[in-house]
Amino acid sequence: MTVAHPPPNHEGTTRERRQFEIIASIARTDAGLMIPPEKAPMVFARITKRIRRLGLADPEEYCALVLGSEGATERRQLISALTTNVTGFLRERHHFDFLRQNILPDLTTRAKRGERIRIWSAGCSSGPEPYSTAMVLLDALPDALDCDIRILATDIDAQVLEVAQAGCYGIGQLAPLPDGYRKRFFQAASGSGNRGDRFEVAPKLRTLIRFKELNLLAPWPMRGTFDLIFCRNVVIYFDQDTQMDLWSRFSGACKTGGHLFLGHSERLPQAFHVAFRPVATTTYLRTPATPPQHPTCKES
Numbered sequence: 001m002t003v004a005h006p007p008p009n010h011e012g013t014t015r016e017r018r019q020f021e022i023i024a025s026i027a028r029t030d031a032g033l034m035i036p037p038e039k040a041p042m043v044f045a046r047i048t049k050r051i052r053r054l055g056l057a058d059p060e061e062y063c064a065l066v067l068g069s070e071g072a073t074e075r076r077q078l079i080s081a082l083t084t085n086v087t088g089f090l091r092e093r094h095h096f097d098f099l100r101q102n103i104l105p106d107l108t109t110r111a112k113r114g115e116r117i118r119i120w121s122a123g124c125s126s127g128p129e130p131y132s133t134a135m136v137l138l139d140a141l142p143d144a145l146d147c148d149i150r151i152l153a154t155d156i157d158a159q160v161l162e163v164a165q166a167g168c169y170g171i172g173q174l175a176p177l178p179d180g181y182r183k184r185f186f187q188a189a190s191g192s193g194n195r196g197d198r199f200e201v202a203p204k205l206r207t208l209i210r211f212k213e214l215n216l217l218a219p220w221p222m223r224g225t226f227d228l229i230f231c232r233n234v235v236i237y238f239d240q241d242t243q244m245d246l247w248s249r250f251s252g253a254c255k256t257g258g259h260l261f262l263g264h265s266e267r268l269p270q271a272f273h274v275a276f277r278p279v280a281t282t283t284y285l286r287t288p289a290t291p292p293q294h295p296t297c298k299e300s
């Protein structure tokens with residue numbers, strides 16, 4: 001089957017511009033993702049794969065499908081195709097250094113006293129972020145499994161969550177990890193296809209983590225508050241209103257004395273610094289202060 005090629009540049013024809021607008025508006029309303037017109041070739045390239053897989057003729061048919069009453073399932077696939085899932089073990093290492101040096105001494109003491117410790121990796125992609133957190137934690141507190149500690153790892157994209165849950169990675173992906181971590185927290189992957197270059201996470205890492213599908217724009221079902229929230233390299237793709245809404249919701253979801261970690265090109269606006277005091281690069285401490293209320297804040 002021949003599938004219409006993506007347009008050579010973002011100017012495209014009127015029809016292509018309309019198709020792009022349909023896809024971009026679904027990305028915005030369903031997942032908060034802002035896709036600028038210059039990304040049109042990327043969008044068409046990604047939906048072309050879906051068009052082929054579904055046996056459709058062209059982007060026009062694809063747009064009709066996602067707009068139609070039967071389109072809900074494909075809209076989820078579309079969001080999965082449009083999200084950027086780049087991640088890595090110990091990515092933005094300074095956060096894990098800060099965690100080890102400045103947070104874990106107190107957090108592990110509280111955990112040993114029997115306190116409930118909750119950590120959230122919001123937008124966890126294929127898993128290296130929550131697994132890295134679990135490794136640093138287990139390094140500082142080898143008995144973590146005997147304490148009331150859980151890491152919740154969520155993402156909108158069911159496909160990356162499957163990879164995260166499988167916890168199986170190529171040797172190249174483990175390169176940022178110190179040798180000691182590789183030896184202690186990974187084992188050769190089982191399965192006849194493995195040529196010695198695939199490794200799976202140790203059961204104790206899995207035990208600490210729960211993976212769940214969650215759209216950050218939707219209501220959050222979690223009841224308690226978190227000691228640590230990692231939401232790194234996620235909100236950068238959201239519009240300003242969605243970001244402001246999320247800052248308010250994170251203030252409600254983070255314990256006083258807890259920390260919020262953002263990605264390298266994300267910053268909390270100044271108005272939020274009363275509630276989330278900057279304490280290190282893209283690292284914020286939740287104070288007892290009430291955060292500003294954003295007019296678009298929805299109930300969570």
Ligand SMILES: C[S@@+](CC[C@H](N)C(=O)[O-])C[C@H]1O[C@@H](n2cnc3c(N)ncnc32)[C@H](O)[C@@H]1O
Binds near residue numbers: 031154155216217
């Ligand atoms: C670039 S990855 C970041 C992964 C990890 N936090 C890191 O920094 O290595 C961004 C992740 O955010 C997820 N994401 C995008 N929009 C989302 C939404 N509305 N709700 C939840 N997750 C979302 C994507 O599926 C993707 O896996």
